[in-house]
Amino acid sequence: MxxxxxxxxxxxxxxxxxxxxxxxLKYVSLVGPNMExxxxxxxxxEAGEEIYQYVExxxxxxxxxxxxxxxxxxxxxxxxxxxxxxRGYLEDDGGTLQVALDVGSVESYTAGDVEYxxxxxxxxDFDGLIDTIRDVTAKDTYVVAESIAxxxxxxxxVTRHNSVESRVFxxxxxxxxxxxxAHLDLPQVDKLQSTAQLTVxxxxxxxxxxxxxxxxxxxxxxxxxxxxxxxxxxxxxxxDEAIVFLEDHGxxxxxxxxxxxxxxxxxxxxxxxAYTF
Numbered sequence: 354m355x356x357x358x359x360x361x362x363x364x365x366x367x368x369x370x371x372x373x374x375x376x377x378l379k380y381v382s383l384v385g386p387n388m389e390x391x392x393x394x395x396x397x398x399e400a401g402e403e404i405y406q407y408v409e410x411x412x413x414x415x416x417x418x419x420x421x422x423x424x425x426x427x428x429x430x431x432x433x434x435x436x437x438x439x440r441g442y443l444e445d446d447g448g449t450l451q452v453a454l455d456v457g458s459v460e461s462y463t464a465g466d467v468e469y470x471x472x473x474x475x476x477x478d479f480d481g482l483i484d485t486i487r488d489v490t491a492k493d494t495y496v497v498a499e500s501i502a503x504x505x506x507x508x509x510x511v512t513r514h515n516s517v518e519s520r521v522f523x524x525x526x527x528x529x530x531x532x533x534x535a536h537l538d539l540p541q542v543d544k545l546q547s548t549a550q551l552t553v554x555x556x557x558x559x560x561x562x563x564x565x566x567x568x569x570x571x572x573x574x575x576x577x578x579x580x581x582x583x584x585x586x587x588x589x590x591x592x593d594e595a596i597v598f599l600e601d602h603g604x605x606x607x608x609x610x611x612x613x614x615x616x617x618x619x620x621x622x623x624x625x626x627a628y629t630f
Contacts, residue, residue, distance in 0.1 A: 394515065397436055401437050407422060408450045409514060409515055413450065414449070416434075416449070438453075459472040465562065471525050471567055471571050472523065478511060479509075483502055486499070494621075495552070495588060495589075495595065496587075518538070520539065521575075523575075532555060534553065534568065535552070535568040537551055537572055539581075550585055552586060553572065586599060586625075586627075588624055589622070600626075
């Protein structure tokens with residue numbers, strides 16, 4: 354028997370129990386309410402805005418470093434930081450500040466001899482995420498995922514949440530090492546706020562254990578719970594494995610862009626797939 358929660362709905366989460374033929378115990382650890390990605394950050398003071406923007410740009414930041422960079426008097430800094438924490442904008446993990454997004458809790462599974470955990474990604478997962486995305490894209494052409502890895506390297510931050518963009522990752526880990534990911538790119542433009550781009554991938558050595566399906570399920574559950582009506586993904590037509598995986602999970606082809614990619618000197622079409630709630 355296993356149980357699950359509705360992820361990212363804000364506040365407390367409900368727990369539902371269920372059993373499966375081939376699964377395994379799944380457990381969660383509940384967390385307190387944090388900021389939701391549908392909530393654009395607003396600030397009561399300029400000091401609070403300055404603190405938040407610095408932490409958001411850098412993924413994480415040492416508390417003392419933020420105080421030094423902002424050059425705020427200690428009392429004003431403490432008061433502004435306390436307001437950000439009380440509103441669920443930032444959280445302090447032993448002196449390290451990070452954006453506090455409500456993206457759910459920790460889930461653990463066993464499939465055969467493999468025990469793995471699916472949870473929201475942290476800044477400390479940065480190197481593991483990059484290595485895992487590169488491992489997957491080295492085998493199969495997954496252009497969108499490649500571009501996400503480059504964006505991560507450029508910005509040096511796993512999670513983003515500002516007035517322009519939001520980005521969240523879920524990771525699958527084995528013995529603490531990242532072996533898979535699901536990524537949601539969440540535009541903050543009003544006309545696009547009900548749709549999100551999703552990518553998912555698992556290292557070749559860990560495929561066949563249901564990890565990709567669980568990551569996909571986790572990301573879709575979160576998107577639905579947060580009011581998104583559609584998620585989409587785009588892959589080259591040559592990536593048959595990815596297309597079949599998504600179709601098997603209820604995704605549908607919405608369009609083809611002719612000769613959209615140039616791969617090994619050849620022009621390759623792009624398949625645009627979507628999942629509608």
